[in-house]
Amino acid sequence: MKTCISSMLSLAYFLFFIFPNKASSYSNFTECLVAEHFRDVTTYDVVYTPVNTSFNSLLQSRIQNLRFLSASTPKPLAIVTPKDESHLQIGYSCAYEFSVQIRIRGGGHDSEGLSYTSAVPFVIFDFISAGSMLMLKMALPGIAQKNRTIGFPGSTWPSVGMGGFLSGGGYGSLMRKYGLGADNVVDIQFMNKNGNIYIGRSSIGEDLFWAIRGGTASSYGVVLSWKIKLVPRTLEQNATQLVHKYQTFAAKTDRNLYIRAKITPVNLTPEVRNKTVLVSFQSLFLGRANRLLKIMQKGFPELGLTKEDCHEMSWIKSTLWFAGDVGFPKGESLNLLMNRDLAPKLYFKAKTDYVEEPISVKGLEGMWKRLMQQEEGAAELLMIPYGGKMDKFTESAIPFPHRAGNLYMLYQGVYWNENTTVSIQKKSLKWLRSLSKYLTPHVSKNPRRSYVNFNDLDLGVSNKSYEEASSWGTRYFKNNFKRLVQVKNDIDPQDIFHHEQSIPLFPSIS
The missing domain is CATH 3.30.465.10 (Uridine Diphospho-n-acetylenolpyruvylglucosamine Reductase; domain 3)
Structure with a gap:
């Protein structure tokens, strides 16, 4: 399957953090959030507790990973929807006084639900109604x-x-x-x-x-x-062999061309459980279709791209196309992008790796074999191409270190729905971890690397020593992890801003 598409702005947003434990009672926490603290609004406009009829709907409104929607998932003591910075400052004070951890939620797309779950008493600051x-x-x-x-x-x-x-x-x-x-x-x-x-x-x-x-x-x-x-911006059947060539082509081609490969298991027929894998190549090209065809015919003729495969449109409309691929309604109206409730919510678990050398045909065939062990629609691989402008930044330009030398990021995900049994859920998670183990010789090493925006608690949460924290920290940040720890020591020596995989505090690191 193949498809192609051919100043300055100030934006506000709040992030999440949590406070360290402190010997204190939680019973008076919500009493700290009293009406007189919130100027020009009433408490019920800002603070929602479990007795409030809107509490559950607000809590669930942006739990994007439905794994954390179960009855056993810990619930917050309160949800605060701040109208301005002063409400956030009040929340700092109350949470710190009563040793309540704070989770601040925006989009709610955290892979491990860290913006709306915690193992200890906590409060959510939710910005669903704030302009920021x-x-x-x-x-x-x-x-x-x-x-x-x-x-x-x-x-x-x-x-x-x-x-x-x-x-x-x-x-x-x-x-x-x-x-x-x-x-x-x-x-x-x-x-x-x-x-x-x-x-x-x-x-x-x-x-x-x-x-x-x-x-x-x-x-x-x-x-x-x-x-x-x-x-x-401007307009403009051999799956294994195709994917094998794709691995180098996508990272080395014209930087105006972005092609990702999506790989999923499918049943060949509804009657017979005969499986294969479906490979879709999805692309965006910043230019005209005719120029894209020349690039593809020269560098990747095996894909057989034709003019009919391409749809020329504005860049902003291309965002609807990509969104439609992940379940967002397709359409022409850009107003669809304004409706946050149209985004799909899933039960899922994800892992990521970086690939520096093309995975061999034999290696790819091993991946297909494992994919076909999963139910149709229950697993997905995405190859996200690097190269181009990404190669021009040094590894230390910002903390994100995955630059030159990477062909692509390999996303691995499993999904399920509300009717999936617990045993099948556990089987899916076991399968994902098994796939990750299989990929070990085929992906980056020393350290094996992952993308922090698909955070994965399987990598570790221990911060007892710098060496232990490095087991997961260097996978996200490579050598930048040490500098991040040093900045943490300078900025937050009390470790107030803390969660299971936050940057740890080790003052003795030199």
Whole structure:
């Protein structure tokens, strides 16, 4: 299957963090959040507790990973929907006084649910009603309406929150042309552990500005707004062998061309459980279809791309096309991107790897064999091509280190629905971990690397020593992990901003 498509803006968003435990009672926590603290609003406009009739619907509204929608998932003591920065500052004070951990939720796309779950008593700060709670897909129509010759290298997934996207690096269909979302951040507003607000990178220092763009900003404080640089844009049957060639072509071709490979198991017929794998090549080209055809005929003629396979459209409409591939309704109206409720919610678990050398035909065949052990629609592999502009940044330019030398990122995911039995869920998770083990000789090494925006608690959560934390920290950040720890020591020596895979605190590291 094949398919192709041929200034500055200030955006605000809040990220999540948690406070360390402190001997104190939780019973008076909600009493701390009293009406007189919230100027010009009533408590019920801001604070939702389990006795509030809207509590459950608000809690569930942006749990994007339905794994964490079960009755056994811990629920917050309260949900706070701040209207301005002062409400956030009040929440800091109350949470710290009563030793309640804070999780701040934006888009809710955290792979491990860290923005809305915790093993200890916690409160959620939810920005669903705040102007600063900006979804990436909601930002794109506004960009297009202001100027149809500019765009932003955002995500291909609908309703991703701007803050989480940027603070992990942020990849999308324009990254080979313009780099990551985080590569295009030029300034921020930031709130520290004391509730002090800093305007501009010069006020927080270059080390912290570096750490926030790709190093999980939630480890250091709260980014109140991001100032981003917009980029110019213009229009313009042998699956195993195809994928084998794709691995080098996609990373080395014209940087205006982004092609990802999507690989899923399918049943050949509904009657017979005879399986195969379906490979779809999905692309975006910044140029005209005729030029794309010349590139493909010269570099990848085996794919057999024709003019009829291509759809010429504006860049902003191409975002609808990519969103439709992941379950977002297809259509012509850009208003679809403004409706956050249309984004699909799933039960899922994901892992990522980086591939530096093409996986051999034999290696690919081993992957197909394992894919066919899964139910149709229950597993997916995505090959996200690197190269192009991504090769031009050094590994230490921002905390995101996965630059030159990578052919593609390999995403591995399993999915299920509400009717899936617990035993099948466990079987799917076991299968995913088995696939990850199989991939060991085929992916990056020393360290084996992963993408922090698909965080994976299987990699480890232990922070008893720098060496233990490095077992997962270097997989996300390589050598940048040490610098991130050093910034943490300077910015947050009390480790107030903490979660299971936040940047740890080791003051003795030199």
